[in-house]
Amino acid sequence: MMPNSLKHRLIRWLEDNRELVVVLFCLPASFIFSVMLRVRGYLRRLGSDPQRHDSAVREIQARVQQWNKLPSQNRKLLCTSRPNWLSLSTKFFEKHLNHQVPIPLYDILELDEQNMTVRVEPMVTIGDITEYLIPKGYSLAVTIELVDATLGGLALGTGMSTHSHKAGLYHETITSYEVVIADGSLVTATADNEHSDLFKTLPWSHGSLGFLVALTLKIVKIKPYIKIKYIPVKGQKAYCDMIRQLSGTNEARPKEFPDYIEGTIFSKDEAVVMIGEYSDYDAKVPVNHCSRWYKPWFYKHVESLFRKGEKEELIPLRDYLLRHNRAIFWVVEDMLSFGNDTLFRYFFGWLLPPKPAFLKFTTTPGIRAYTFTKQVFQDIVLPIKELEKQIEIASQLFEKFPLLVYPCKIIDHGPSSGQLKRPDAKYLVPGTNYAMYNDLGVYGVPGRVKEKKSYNPVSAMRKMEEFTRDVGGYSFLYADIFMTREEFEVMFDLSLYEVVRKKYGAEGAFPHLYDKVKPEINVFEIGEEYAIK
Numbered sequence: 001m002m003p004n005s006l007k008h009r010l011i012r013w014l015e016d017n018r019e020l021v022v023v024l025f026c027l028p029a030s031f032i033f034s035v036m037l038r039v040r041g042y043l044r045r046l047g048s049d050p051q052r053h054d055s056a057v058r059e060i061q062a063r064v065q066q067w068n069k070l071p072s073q074n075r076k077l078l079c080t081s082r083p084n085w086l087s088l089s090t091k092f093f094e095k096h097l098n099h100q101v102p103i104p105l106y107d108i109l110e111l112d113e114q115n116m117t118v119r120v121e122p123m124v125t126i127g128d129i130t131e132y133l134i135p136k137g138y139s140l141a142v143t144i145e146l147v148d149a150t151l152g153g154l155a156l157g158t159g160m161s162t163h164s165h166k167a168g169l170y171h172e173t174i175t176s177y178e179v180v181i182a183d184g185s186l187v188t189a190t191a192d193n194e195h196s197d198l199f200k201t202l203p204w205s206h207g208s209l210g211f212l213v214a215l216t217l218k219i220v221k222i223k224p225y226i227k228i229k230y231i232p233v234k235g236q237k238a239y240c241d242m243i244r245q246l247s248g249t250n251e252a253r254p255k256e257f258p259d260y261i262e263g264t265i266f267s268k269d270e271a272v273v274m275i276g277e278y279s280d281y282d283a284k285v286p287v288n289h290c291s292r293w294y295k296p297w298f299y300k301h302v303e304s305l306f307r308k309g310e311k312e313e314l315i316p317l318r319d320y321l322l323r324h325n326r327a328i329f330w331v332v333e334d335m336l337s338f339g340n341d342t343l344f345r346y347f348f349g350w351l352l353p354p355k356p357a358f359l360k361f362t363t364t365p366g367i368r369a370y371t372f373t374k375q376v377f378q379d380i381v382l383p384i385k386e387l388e389k390q391i392e393i394a395s396q397l398f399e400k401f402p403l404l405v406y407p408c409k410i411i412d413h414g415p416s417s418g419q420l421k422r423p424d425a426k427y428l429v430p431g432t433n434y435a436m437y438n439d440l441g442v443y444g445v446p447g448r449v450k451e452k453k454s455y456n457p458v459s460a461m462r463k464m465e466e467f468t469r470d471v472g473g474y475s476f477l478y479a480d481i482f483m484t485r486e487e488f489e490v491m492f493d494l495s496l497y498e499v500v501r502k503k504y505g506a507e508g509a510f511p512h513l514y515d516k517v518k519p520e521i522n523v524f525e526i527g528e529e530y531a532i533k
């Protein structure tokens, strides 16, 4: 046993030298961890066999049927056995309190070039599908930027990308879900079959309605490059108006929209707006392999354009899609302040990013409390007409820049059409059935924490959530939420969801959505304890 004084000295040393610990321990360990996961993925692919899909699904059905035979007092609620640390959520849903069913479904089942769809098993990752589709000249209509996200997790959570002003949220690109429901039967839900109610409520359901065993997604034709134009803009109104105009929010809409739109807001008054188009090689435009290990972090490169001025570049498509991977947007900056220094990049840049799964795997209760009290990881879907207000409130509450803005179409599917409330009529784009929203991404250590100014994470986040509810927005549910159940039910429309839960026997079989996504820790208690007074 180590004496207490020595233990405290060691902890103190680790805290005072934490960047050294990140470089000498976290990054190499995370790298080895990633290699091990890659080898596991490779071995899994070697033994993969799409023909086995039906028998694997029968096995899942059999397990659910066995669960049904258990005496009711022994029946814990169902969830998948995917370990928590693999999931791209900041929370640790308490799987050990549930009955876990393995979903060993990792195969791409069928590419249908006629109908421009791909049928996949739910555990296929964004990394797998881009490796498969891009060489064939396709990509998903909404390709999320994190290689580890699974296509099933995104379907039952949500997803968005810089193409979402055209394609909408990820679930708008799903044409069918194959689901094992609570009695063990297999149903296929599409927009217009007898399970259309299930189809409408599976997005944002987080595994609270059944086990997803396959899904079919729309794909789009691509070109090898994205021709990207960076436009540095000064003045809040100027950059907000530009993003709205480019994404087609205003009545006077351009005929053609850019394929990709992104805004990175560096201060209240400065942003770089990026527009990208699919492109073939063009000798007149410089090529930037921006995802290579020695290249500046993407958002730093973008920031440098304030000095250099407007610019056009060709980025190979995969490099573009993974442009934010090495710095996890700007999350890594707060762990490693010198991570973007030239020398570090050339010698150690290949060690980045620390794998989110590794960060979760090594999270102790103390780190978990630290992560949600002294850091903020939030993506919030808000009406783009309120962009100025969003920036004002987020910067007041968190003092954290950059902020990420992705425009996103929210389609009005009519009354009671799923968990997403209908967009308010005042936000609808005239002459269309959709409103233009945007993701506002806030990531990292709030300025107030860095400067040791008073900061209460719970009241800050609750103010942000209140604003979100007031304007009819939605919080991404991978992130910590601070809402009570009543407030949650104001943000989301659970009317059809509750009907579907009853109809498909999910009540008493799967946890309720709110219970699935609320933080596993008492945020109010811990938030108070850690608040900077």
Ligand SMILES: Cc1cc2nc3c(=O)[nH]c(=O)nc-3n(C[C@H](O)[C@H](O)[C@H](O)COP(=O)(O)OP(=O)(O)OC[C@H]3O[C@@H](n4cnc5c(N)ncnc54)[C@H](O)[C@@H]3O)c2cc1C
Pocket (backbone or CB within 6 Å): 014, 015, 016, 018, 019, 021, 022, 026, 334, 335, 336, 359, 360, 362, 363, 366, 367, 370, 371, 374, 375, 445, 449, 450
């Ligand atoms: C061993 C280790 C593991 C880490 N794991 C994660 C992780 O899982 N997720 C993540 O987002 N970042 C992780 N980090 C990075 C850490 O969160 C960053 O260093 C932090 O963002 C620093 O912010 P700051 O400079 O504002 O901290 P400060 O405000 O200066 O930090 C406040 C206090 O908390 C301590 N502290 C900070 N981070 C940790 C931590 N993770 N464990 C224990 N004490 C800490 C600091 O040393 C300091 O005493 C880890 C760092 C270390 C050394």
Ligand SMILES: NC(=O)C1=CN([C@@H]2O[C@H](COP(=O)(O)OP(=O)(O)OC[C@H]3O[C@@H](n4cnc5c(N)ncnc54)[C@H](OP(=O)(O)O)[C@@H]3O)[C@@H](O)[C@H]2O)C=CC1
Pocket (backbone or CB within 6 Å): 078, 079, 080, 081, 082, 086, 087, 088, 089, 093, 103, 122, 144, 145, 146, 148, 149, 150, 151, 152, 153, 154, 156, 157, 158, 159, 160, 161, 205, 206, 207, 208, 210, 211, 212, 213, 476, 477, 478, 516
């Ligand atoms: N750009 C973007 O849009 C991004 C979005 N995200 C978010 O990350 C999450 C996706 O991460 P990922 O790690 O892939 O997914 P997760 O493992 O976090 O799964 C998300 C939810 O879906 C459930 N689920 C997953 N697979 C199945 C299945 N086959 N059957 C039933 N339920 C299932 C999980 O339930 P269970 O707990 O039972 O496993 C969990 O509640 C989403 O919430 C998404 O919103 C993350 C990064 C970027």
Ligand SMILES: CC(C)=CCC[C@@H](C)[C@H]1CC[C@H]2C3=C(CC[C@]12C)[C@@]1(C)CC[C@H](O)C[C@@H]1CC3
Pocket (backbone or CB within 6 Å): 087, 088, 089, 090, 160, 328, 329, 331, 356, 359, 360, 363, 371, 377, 379, 404, 439, 441, 443, 478
């Ligand atoms: C661009 C959009 C729409 C979303 C990007 C979301 C990401 C920034 C987050 C998704 C999962 C998040 C996690 C973390 C940081 C932010 C995300 C990558 C952590 C790595 C933060 C540190 C914790 O210890 C583990 C988290 C895992 C999930």
